Amino acid sequence: MELIHRDTKDGLNLVGCYWGGKKEKACIVFTHGMYDNILENNFVELMGEELSKKGYGFIFGHNRGYGVINTILVKDRESGKFSNKIIGSTFEKFGESIYDVDLWVETAKSFGYSKIILASHSFGWLKNLYYMSKKGLDNVAGVIMISPPDTVGLVGRWEKSKEMFAEAWENIEKGNSKKIMEHKMLDIFPISSRTFYSYRRDGILDIFPLVESPEEFGYFSKIDKPIIMFLAERDNVIVETPQKDVEKIKSYAKSTKDFTGIVIEKTTHKYIKKEKELVNYIVDWVEKRF
Known part of the structure; x- marks a missing residue:
């Protein structure tokens, strides 16, 4: 794994973690959730290592919402001067998340990958969904949703x-x-x-209005790529029950012919003690499709 520093289009310097793969295979670009970061996520390192062993690239890209409150170096696009910006999940503007997701997708493309799988955990799913709704699906080969919340x-x-x-x-x-x-x-x-x-x-x-459950579910229903979704049995994003939520979300995935929904038992939102099971499912799914 190597650390990579990249600048968003609005000038923020973000740090990513990259596990190398074969360029003819896919690269998984991972968007973390609220208050998260590479040091405190207990399954992405294993995910990166196992996917890399199979020849896939993996990028864990920090977004401006990492940690509770953070300080990020930012470059003014006009003057070129640097300053510090206090953001983190406490202060972030959700609409700006599109710059962060776009940064890591473009980074994967610059490394030579033509197939990109957008992965996310928790609040990161909403950022990926927002990105796709604005940028379209041309850059997306597949979608991995881990504990997607409404x-x-x-x-x-x-x-x-x-x-x-x-x-x-x-x-x-x-x-x-x-x-x-x-x-x-x-x-x-x-x-x-x-x-x-x-x-x-x-x-x-x-x-992603799962609680309200309207007849029209928005952009999610337009995603026509392979999708795999996970919920933990004791997840804090569950609306009804894990099984009912999986089936409801599957019913809204109207454009894809390849939807997989999995409930991982005896664990919570961060998949503690079930990291290997989660990662094994993901690696198997990726290998069979990409």
């Missing part, structure tokens, strides 16, 4: 959300969009007013 729907079911949306909007109207909310996100992490407000119904993040 973040908007799950936040909407949270008892404190109504109060928090009101607080967030009040701060935004007063010009304090970066103000940290009084309550933590799902009682776990701090979050800024502007970031939390993007989790509202009909906002930019409302693109």
